[in-house]
Amino acid sequence: MIMVGESVKAWRGPAADDALRTGLLRRRRKVRGLVADVGAAIGIVPVQNAPRVRLALRDERSLMPQSMRALVAGRVGEPADVLRLESRPVPTPTAGQALIRVKATPIHASDLHVLRGRYGFSPEFPAVGGHMECVGRIEALGPDTEALKIGERVVAVAVPAVPGPHVSGTWQEYLVADTRRLLPVPDRLSDSSACQLTVNPLTALLLVTRELDVQPGEWLLQTAAGSTVGRLVIQLARHLGIRTINVVRRRAAVEEIKALGGDEVICTEDEDLLQRVAEIAGSAGVRKAIDCVAGQVGAQVSQALAPGGVVVVYGALSTHRQTDPAALTIPLLARSVIYETKAVRGFWLNRWFGTASPADALRALSEVRSLVADEVLSIPQGEPFPLERFPEAISLAEAPAHGAKPLFVFEDGRDEDGR
Secondary structure, eight states, rough: OEEOOGGGGGSSSHHHHHHHHHHTSSSOOOOOEEEEEEEOOTTEETTTTTTSOOOOOOOOOOGOOSEEEEEOOSSSHHHHHHHHEEEEEEEOOOOOOOOOOOEEOOOOEEEEHHHHSSSSSSOOSSEOOOEEEEEEEEEEEEETTOOOOOOEEEEEEOOSSOOOOOOSSSSSSSEHHHHHHGGOOOSSSSSHHTTTTTTHHHHHIIIIIIIOOOOOOOOEEEEEETTTHHHHHHHHHHTTTOOOEESSSSSSGHHHHHHHHSSSEETTSSSSSHHHHHHHHGGOOOOOOEOOOOOHHHHHHHHHHHHHHHHEOOGGGTTTTTTOGGOOHHHHHHOHHHHOEEEEEEOOOOHHHHHSOHHHHHHHHHHHHHHHTTSOOOOOOEEEEEEGGGHHHHHHSTTTTOOOOOEEEEGSOOOOOOO
């Protein structure tokens, strides 16, 4: 990248200016990007995080690094054992694709379960880790690719659709993504918030508004209320006028959930779930619930529902370390299912992406972006790690009640305020 100084003093007179203009115009492909006061023909764009306005000439692939760092798993296994930091060629986008320079990408529990072979899909190994989301800037566009611009800041949705094509992992400095999987994000969103925009906030939105269509004034019962999705559900429900009954397993979490906006909190450490739901909801009962625990707690949620009620299961925290598929159960009562016509169904974001149209997916993502940008939904600040410290980052992601979500950041991946 040709760097130009903090002011037009970097241009060494009209002759040099004209020569540079002429040389660039003779390029086989046009330089993308622009700064209004310099001119679109020169292709000069602002450099992010500069103390003053600085300019950079983007000369497409000619100035692109040829190699990059990537965190790669050679086989199925424990992440700390199978991941290695490797050098790989920088990929080239084809038609309908963009090359993204990654700035920040989170480490989700599901990312680690993919590497262990305990998730709903398995990539071909060796595989770059991270199959969820990241934020970055567009460095290049494939041939005849419109709508987006080089230099634009975007969230890349790297959740593989099931069924669907392969999607690049995010734990690398550059990745190629389908432009239909890219969502422009405003600069007022930090990298930490933007790189966590897709998976958990989108899950919360879809569960409440699409899967269950919970209406204002209705009760919504949820387990794992202290989880990331659980907290987002509480915030969204408060915004929509929905009343929540929130199940936690530790007494210490009760006041925190109430302070967040949870209407009622049930602690399974010292309270009976069925009895408390009946006391709270009265004779009308609760007809809609979401569960992220499964096992015996999931079964109790089903029992606690009014006749005709529905529980949507989107996780199985009670079996977090379980490797035997036969042990991943929810022991439902047949009488409750048959005579009270209750329903239990699953939700998996990957399969939603496999069935939703690109237009519907974009609408939902845009809605999430607005909710986060308008501070209706709050995403906790993540803890940044360089790729070299991946064993430490993975250890934090696995720690009980670890607090901040670990994020891999790349060079200038920190925000201007140092976060």
